[in-house]
Amino acid sequence: MFDIGFAEILLIGIVGLLVVGPEQLPGAVRTTMAWINRFRRSFDQIRTEVRRELHNDEVMQKLREESRQLEQEVRATTRAVGAELESIDSLDAAPARPDRGGDPEPAAEQAGAIADGPEKTSASQ
Helix, strand or coil: CCCCCHHHHHHHHHHHHHHHCCCCHHHHHHHHHHHHHHHHHHHHHHHHHHHHHHHHHHHHHHHHHHHHHHHHHHHHHHHHHHHHHHHHHHHHHCCCCCCCCCCHHHHHHHHHHHHHCHHHHHHHC
């Protein structure tokens, strides 16, 4: 972290001994180390939070991209289904052509009679 060599540490120790005194030097060193440890923990917490936020941002970007892809797929599928429905509607809207050369209306009347079935026959009796 810091590029402090043995000579710098020795100089700091001598200045500390002269300024604080030999009786209070151990307490001052403990207090200084406690503050340094607090700063380290704070920096570690900040670093962890930043990494977590960056990871969350990456995850959110991936989710947005997947959401866009899914939305495009849904739109494409919707268009394809819509086109199929339009083609089916256009087939239903075409005039009825009898396959056997007969009139299409009697077949429709027979289908209605079959669908109504027993109700019509019992009501007509």
